[in-house]
Every structure is written in C-alpha cells, then in structure tokens.
Amino acid sequence: MNGFIYSSLAGYLTRSTNKEGLSLVEVKTTLDQGVIPYVGCIVTAKVTRVTPRFCRASMLAVNNTLLREPFSGILRKEDVRAKEKDQVQMHKCFRPGDIILARVLSLGDALSYVLTTAENELGVVVATSEAGSQLIPISWCEMQCPKTFAKEFRKVARIQSKHIQQPKLSVR
Numbered sequence: 001m002n003g004f005i006y007s008s009l010a011g012y013l014t015r016s017t018n019k020e021g022l023s024l025v026e027v028k029t030t031l032d033q034g035v036i037p038y039v040g041c042i043v044t045a046k047v048t049r050v051t052p053r054f055c056r057a058s059m060l061a062v063n064n065t066l067l068r069e070p071f072s073g074i075l076r077k078e079d080v081r082a083k084e085k086d087q088v089q090m091h092k093c094f095r096p097g098d099i100i101l102a103r104v105l106s107l108g109d110a111l112s113y114v115l116t117t118a119e120n121e122l123g124v125v126v127a128t129s130e131a132g133s134q135l136i137p138i139s140w141c142e143m144q145c146p147k148t149f150a151k152e153f154r155k156v157a158r159i160q161s162k163h164i165q166q167p168k169l170s171v172r
Contacts, residue, residue, distance in 0.1 A: 035065045037073075037104050037113050042122075045073055045115070047098040053077050055094045057102070057115065072112035079105060079116040080155055092141075092153035093117075099126035101157050123157035 016024045037043055037059055045057035054077060058070040080088045094100065101122050102115040117123045120140070127135040127143055129152060135143035137156045144151050 035062050035067060037062050037071055039104050039106060041104050043073065043102055043104060043113075043115070044125075045100050045102055047094045047096055047100060050090050050094050050096060052090055055090055056112070057100065059113070073102065073104075073115045074108060074112045075100075075102060075115045075117065079114070079118055082118040093155035094124065095127065095152075095154075097128055098124045098154070100124050101159075117155055117157075120158045123155040125157050125159060127152070127154055 014026045014028050016026070018024050041062050043059045043063075044061040045059045047055055047057050049056040055075045057073045057075060059067060059073050060070055061067055075094070077088050077090055078085050080090070080093050100117065102117050103119065103122060104113050105116045106114045108114040124143070129135050129143075129145035129148065129150065131145050131148045131150070133145050133147045135152060135154070136146055137154075138144045138151070140156050140158065141153060142151050143154050143156060
C-alpha cells in the first residue's frame, strides 16, 4: 500500500533471498508460546495495585521473551530492598502503571509468583508522572518529570548499559 509493507506482528525486520533469488522480508518476534516464569529469572512486569504491605504486578516478559499471556506476581514489602527493609513504604516505591524489572523469588501459591526487587539492577524502569510525561531517574529513590520538574519517589532500577538493547533498523 503506497510503497509500504505493513505487518500484523511486532518484532524485528529480517531480509533474505530465497532459492529463486527473490527478496524475502519477514518479521521475527520474540514471542514464545511455551515460556513461563521460573525461580531466579528476571521478569518485566506492570504494577497493577499497591497496598501498604505489597504490590501486585502483571508479568509481561521472562528475560527477553514476551509472554503470550500475563502471569500474576506479588511483591511483598520485605522483598523490595536488600537493606532498610523495615523503612520501606510501598507507595514511595511503586505506583500502578509502573514498568518494573523483578526477579522471581518463588512460585508462591496458585494465584501468583513471589517477586523481589532487592538488587540494584531491579526496580522501576518506566514510570509516568502525574502530568502524563515519562519520568527520568535522578537517584536510586527518585524520578523527575521533565515537564513540571516535580520529583516522585520510586525504587529505581540501575540499568547497566550492557542490558540496554537498541533496535537494529536498516534503511535501504
């Protein structure tokens, strides 16, 4: 349509040539039908509910593989930080809608996995301010709105540059 190729899948564009010499364009996804969270893996999750004792999250990916359907996780107050566990205030660490990195601590009960963010590399990676802008991390416990400059408390993940994946785009 108008010189563009549209895909019904989200993923990475790959180009190759088949046996007849024709160009082949494919979209490869990282969606795996059989992946489930397991103890020790890193999950990407969206916070759905925050209470004074725990927060609930919907797991979207295991390691770098998207899940076909989300799994439920629970992050208890004592599993948020490695130190100063008794001083954790859940509403100052997470808000509904935050995207977090967490480690699966145990399989929990039939309803949800038990998660932890008690490592420097785990915590909030994407958050939206009350003004609707994406927050920018400014310390291990604060993020700032680029629009209003208001600071909001979060348990910020320290993302290492080796874990940041840039999409490979090729324009010809």
